Amino acid sequence: MPTTPLIAYARVAKTFDDGRVLAVDDVSLDVAEGEFLAIVGGSGSGKTTLLRLANRLIEADTGTITVEGEDVRNVDPILLRRRIGYVFQSGGLFPHLTVAGNIGITPKLTGTPPEEISARVDELLDLVRLDRAPYRDRLPHELSGGQRQRVGVARALAARPRIVLMDEPFGALDPLTRDALGDDYRELHKKLGLTTVMITHDMTEAILLADRIAVMRGGKLLAQGTPTELSSSDDAYVGELLRTPRRQAERLGVLLPQDGAA
Numbered sequence: 001m002p003t004t005p006l007i008a009y010a011r012v013a014k015t016f017d018d019g020r021v022l023a024v025d026d027v028s029l030d031v032a033e034g035e036f037l038a039i040v041g042g043s044g045s046g047k048t049t050l051l052r053l054a055n056r057l058i059e060a061d062t063g064t065i066t067v068e069g070e071d072v073r074n075v076d077p078i079l080l081r082r083r084i085g086y087v088f089q090s091g092g093l094f095p096h097l098t099v100a101g102n103i104g105i106t107p108k109l110t111g112t113p114p115e116e117i118s119a120r121v122d123e124l125l126d127l128v129r130l131d132r133a134p135y136r137d138r139l140p141h142e143l144s145g146g147q148r149q150r151v152g153v154a155r156a157l158a159a160r161p162r163i164v165l166m167d168e169p170f171g172a173l174d175p176l177t178r179d180a181l182g183d184d185y186r187e188l189h190k191k192l193g194l195t196t197v198m199i200t201h202d203m204t205e206a207i208l209l210a211d212r213i214a215v216m217r218g219g220k221l222l223a224q225g226t227p228t229e230l231s232s233s234d235d236a237y238v239g240e241l242l243r244t245p246r247r248q249a250e251r252l253g254v255l256l257p258q259d260g261a262a
């Protein structure tokens with residue numbers, strides 16, 4: 001028996017500027033429980049708008065969005081956002097709060113006792129692989145970009161959400177850090193049984209991390225499927241997006257022999 005999707009968009013549209021900008025255009029998309037979905041597309045294609053419609057940071061004009069089976073219009077937006085972890089592009093940390101203060105903000109808002117918050121912060125620091133002692137009391141500007149993103153992930157997980165939304169979380173990092181964080185997050189996704197929707201510009205990252213990929217262009221959902229399914233799409237833009245990772249893989253296969261010492 002098919003299970004109910006954890007997030008379901010049904011014919012959703014959103015315009016800005018009195019209807020002049022059609023940011024999301026008649027999108028229907030299901031995200032299954034436990035799935036890791038990447039949303040890929042160029043700048044301005046509607047990715048962030050689509051993501052933020054799910055936790056009502058943006059309200060849809062038409063169509064229906066359900067989260068855990070409930071129409072989001074019937075759920076208090078604040079409570080909805082506490083149920084859904086959100087990771088911002090550049091960490092989105094509160095600059096005046098320490099690492100512990102940032103990670104513990106949601107438990108604090110929900111009235112969790114301080115000693116429980118403290119234990120949860122330690123647990124989350126372990127989970128995102130940041131050493132407790134040196135980092136707990138630092139301010140965000142005293143961290144590297146990668147460390148800030150680890151804190152951002154820990155904060156998103158603090159209220160034990162089943163769903164995590166990530167807006168280009170690793171985009172601003174150097175390739176090694178990006179790779180390590182991506183792999184670590186993928187592990188967390190699996191270990192915690194999360195359902196993740198992640199925006200990325202980078203088709204290679206999407207192929208490596210996600211179970212399924214949704215391709216956006218001009219507000220429309222052009223294609224969706226596993227990397228294998230996408231590779232048989234006859235859409236020219238999807239083909240163009242897949243060409244770069246394909247070409248890179250071929251060239252790397254030639255330029256980087258497998259049996260090197262490095």
Ligand SMILES: Nc1ncnc2c1ncn2[C@@H]1O[C@H](COP(=O)(O)OP(=O)(O)OP(=O)(O)O)[C@@H](O)[C@H]1O
Nearest residue numbers: 016017021023041042043044045046047048049050
């Ligand atoms: N608050 C807003 N007011 C007016 N227009 C908006 C607003 N938010 C988004 N838009 C417009 O909606 C369209 C989709 O924007 P969106 O941010 O969803 O794209 P995106 O794919 O996430 O882009 P990027 O990859 O650059 O972040 C763009 O044309 C953008 O200018």
